Amino acid sequence: MKNSVRIKVDSAGFRYPSERKLVFENLSFSVEEGEVLFLLGPNGTGKSTLLKTIMGFLIPERGRITLDGEETAKIPPPLMAKKIAYVPQSQVSPFPFRVKDIVLMGRSAHLDPFAMPGRRDEKAAWEAMEQTGIVHLAERRCDSVSGGEWQLVLIARALSQAADILLLDEPTSHLDLGNQMKVLDVIGDLAERGITIVIATHFPDHALLHASTVAIIREAHMLGYGSPEETIKPEILKAAYGIEVHIADLSETLGRKICIPLSPKGERIRGPKEDSREKILIKGGDYDS
């Protein structure tokens, strides 16, 4: 059975009003029900902007971006919020709200403009905090939690919104290793529950972990689009990031592949055991360019 298409990006291009260059152009892809799409690409390549145009904050200059067949910029915010929840790049509020009050904010899509959240909403917020494992933080002031905890708070807030699509903008940047894995685990759980996920990230490894589809973007163009096996490849990643990478297959021990960036100066890699000769696998990346 083929799943239904939820988000469709159709030859979309976007440019900020004051700038000459397009942030991205002629991008086309679609996101199906239950799909987990990872957007990869170097800094400043327009991943965040793309998420914002999908959210309808920004209007594409060319092409169309639709959600369930309707142009996202024209969908009224209350309706949009019931379908897509958005986890922005972390910015701590200037006011020290309690964590549970931040998570409760996600309920506004389900309330009249003049209504206050009630017991049902508090219960939904509580469940969202349970799912992300932050119940113990409920009473804490949001300026006293760590970066990783704050990211989980924002994800809980998005979950309390009860939308079935989740857009995350670099949820693991600025986090230490442990917190990265905690956040990724939560994302993995959500994917298993059938939530459709679009996530912008800097880490090809994370895509290897959870992605069903990967899109690699550089300088406004799509370099690769398809399954992780088809896209997380040395030649495509070199075109994206300008360095060589080594994809190590640890299927037998770890059960997955990992992606190792190599120094542009050149690195010595020891060959397989039977081959005792040391060989230089990589030499001179795009270091000077």
Added chain:
Amino acid sequence: MEVSQSKRSKSILLVLFIILILSMLAALSVGRYQVPVKKILLVLESRIFGTPLKVEERIATVILNVRLPRIIAGFLVGAGLAISGAAFQAIFKNPLVSSQILGVASGAGFGAAIAILLSESLVLVQISSFFFGLLSVFMTYMLSRVRKKAPILMLVLSGIVVSSLFSALTSMTKYIADPLNKMPAITFWLLGSLNHIAKKDLYVLGPIMLAAMATIFILRWRINLLTMGDEEARSMGVRSERLKGIIIICATLITAASVCLCGIIGWIGLVIPHLGRLLVGPDNRNLIPVSVLVGGSFLIIVDCIARTASSSEIPIGVLTAIIGAPLFAILLRRNRREL
């Protein structure tokens, strides 16, 4: 934990409400002509239930025609400025702004001054004051925007620029005004005083202020979401631009109306919400009601001091600054982390 938190907020609200009632009674009682609380209650009883008056007519006149309008005005202005301060702080994501800092107060002051110069009509004074108040907040915001954002410091500095521009224009208006008649009127009135509250002004401006305050009050939970930023609020289903517009109009309307009632009274919009956050935290569900109660009581009490401390009345705007500035300095020192 959850229960105790909301219980605590509720008991704080109750205590503040009792303080408000007590300060109202005290304000009705003290003055050049002392009236015991028992007699006040008798006057109010006869007024409310239509029973025959059991005290002298003279006392009833002092209470109902002189002190009561003044106290109602004091409450409306104090509560209104505090609520508009809290609202401005939330939508500009900046705990350091208020209608005074954003230039709304001086804009509204100039609008009122020029209308007094040109006409006598209260409606015109109110409209002009509202228009210039709105113009000044717009100017401040546009001036402070750097790359689609309004950083805290830029917003405060832009407010100072706009504020001094309108203060200068107000001085210009006074300079042009007839020195025997209009100029003293503008000067004394801008100093801020509840001395000349007329019942008929209150009948016009009171409902406007109440309506604007009620609107902010009803929307107070949604205002929380705006502190996260426009896009985030929108992603959670809030029509950010529209909501922000409504809040700015209401807060400006309150400021302009209070400028029309009693001139420029500073510091309340900045200090009271800070005090409120100290009591119940930043959640506007509690902060807005607390600001109303504390702001209202604060201005009623300060007005009592203004009219009883010396033989001639001290302008209340001067007093709120004398009390507000050091109070804010203390709060700043104690809460550096919150800023």
